[in-house]
Amino acid sequence: MSSPADGQWLNEPDVSERQALLAQYKLVRSVSENLCSPLLAEDCCMQTMPDVSPPKWHLAHVSWFFETFLLKPFLPGYGEFDPYFAALFNSYYEGAGAMHPRAQRGFLSRPPLEEVYRYRRHIDLQMEALLTHVGDDQWRDVLFRVTLGLHHEQQHQELLLTDIKHIFASQPLRPAYRTAENSEASSAAPLEWHEYPGGIYEIGHDGEGFCYDNETPRHRIYLEDFRLASRPVTNGEYLEFIAAGGYRRPEYWLSEGWRTVREQGWKAPLYWQFKDDGWQYMTLSGMHVVDEQEPVCHVSYYEADAFARWAGRRLPGEAEWEMAASGVTVSGNMQDAGRYHPISARGPGMAQLYGDVWEWTRSPYVAYPGFQPLAGTLGEYNGKFMCNQIVLRGGSCATPINHIRASYRNFFYPADRWQFSGIRLADDR
Numbered sequence: 001m002s003s004p005a006d007g008q009w010l011n012e013p014d015v016s017e018r019q020a021l022l023a024q025y026k027l028v029r030s031v032s033e034n035l036c037s038p039l040l041a042e043d044c045c046m047q048t049m050p051d052v053s054p055p056k057w058h059l060a061h062v063s064w065f066f067e068t069f070l071l072k073p074f075l076p077g078y079g080e081f082d083p084y085f086a087a088l089f090n091s092y093y094e095g096a097g098a099m100h101p102r103a104q105r106g107f108l109s110r111p112p113l114e115e116v117y118r119y120r121r122h123i124d125l126q127m128e129a130l131l132t133h134v135g136d137d138q139w140r141d142v143l144f145r146v147t148l149g150l151h152h153e154q155q156h157q158e159l160l161l162t163d164i165k166h167i168f169a170s171q172p173l174r175p176a177y178r179t180a181e182n183s184e185a186s187s188a189a190p191l192e193w194h195e196y197p198g199g200i201y202e203i204g205h206d207g208e209g210f211c212y213d214n215e216t217p218r219h220r221i222y223l224e225d226f227r228l229a230s231r232p233v234t235n236g237e238y239l240e241f242i243a244a245g246g247y248r249r250p251e252y253w254l255s256e257g258w259r260t261v262r263e264q265g266w267k268a269p270l271y272w273q274f275k276d277d278g279w280q281y282m283t284l285s286g287m288h289v290v291d292e293q294e295p296v297c298h299v300s301y302y303e304a305d306a307f308a309r310w311a312g313r314r315l316p317g318e319a320e321w322e323m324a325a326s327g328v329t330v331s332g333n334m335q336d337a338g339r340y341h342p343i344s345a346r347g348p349g350m351a352q353l354y355g356d357v358w359e360w361t362r363s364p365y366v367a368y369p370g371f372q373p374l375a376g377t378l379g380e381y382n383g384k385f386m387c388n389q390i391v392l393r394g395g396s397c398a399t400p401i402n403h404i405r406a407s408y409r410n411f412f413y414p415a416d417r418w419q420f421s422g423i424r425l426a427d428d429r
């Protein structure tokens with residue numbers, strides 16, 4: 001490979017752009033490893049349910065993404081670290097060849113964790129070479145794919161935290177991932193209703209900065225007048241629903257939701273346990289008494305919908321949520337705050353649109369009018385999941401702060417509740 005001194009690889013105008021991207025690359029990659037630093041090698045192998053991936057698998061898979069979509073197509077003479085990794089760490093990309101079954105990621109006691117870290121070092125060295133030497137003719141493609149790869153790694157950083165929580169909650173000893181803060185208990189702000197006038201609005205990404213393909217194209221929508229709660233539903237409010245027989249009365253539930261309640265024996269949100277005459281829950285700092293002022297978390301779409309019916313309200317549509325959030329500065333209790341747990345809402349005004357808990361909407365995850373997935377195998381990133389899932393908005397206490405925006409569409413199946421998912425109510429004026 002030629003060196004930059006040859007003069008054909010780099011030209012002055014984009015040197016700083018390359019350096020900035022490399023710095024960003026190193027920063028994002030280091031966050032993943034920092035998040036895993038409190039773990040034992042044994043923790044890193046665990047898969048406690050099919051939706052959970054072992055931390056070791058996450059660490060390898062995000063590296064596989066750079067190898068598959070950048071190093072193999074763009075770095076001349078790239079040598080694979082291990083040819084078996086191509087299938088072991090392929091998540092769901094049919095266009096990228098064979099893949100190890102998702103539910104069997106916990107079988108992978110080999111390669112050992114140290115080998116996965118060596119794989120990461122290999123990928124990082126090769127990525128540095130690519131970013132330094134790639135020709136200007138390929139730079140735009142590489143810039144886009146690296147940016148996508150970094151946002152992909154940030155998504156997996158959130159999944160690392162939610163999966164570690166599930167892994168630790170499955171241990172009889174209920175270990176703490178982090179030390180709890182001695183934070184002062186504070187009351188949640190009183191609930192207010194904010195009114196929004198109906199009309200024709202635009203939603204979807206506005207073209208400034210990065211977005212996923214599923215946020216495009218920006219398009220017009222029509223909304224009726226609506227109201228949105230100023231903060232998410234609290235644990236205290238959710239306890240009232242439980243006390244009112246919420247989990248025993250089918251009239252509040254969607255048919256599929258009620259079937260799930262009975263089949264799964266749900267009596268409370270995931271991670272809640274009735275103990276010593278009160279509710280406790282597992283957090284990333286171990287077991288604690290449920291704080292009634294915090295937003296309720298780890299509820300499914302079915303539970304969010306049932307709560308809303310019981311309360312005489314409804315869930316917001318994703319367009320309503322986005323209209324309310326557009327123009328609101330992204331700030332709040334997110335991964336960067338290091339709590340990995342929702343906190344009580346501070347008022348006055350609209351609170352916690354970003355961070356704390358993902359907010360279930362009532363919108364099915366479907367393509368926007370005119371949607372075109374990315375070309376080639378990367379088109380499998382989002383588009384092929386547009387069936388039977390529900391959109392969530394706003395990010396959580398596990399989402400990196402520079403990973404969320406008003407147009408961001410997260411999506412999960414309606415029964416899923418291991419993400420930091422909560423409830424914001426809406427109603428018709």
Ligand SMILES: [Fe+2]
Nearest residue numbers: 061091152156
């Ligand atoms: Fe992935």
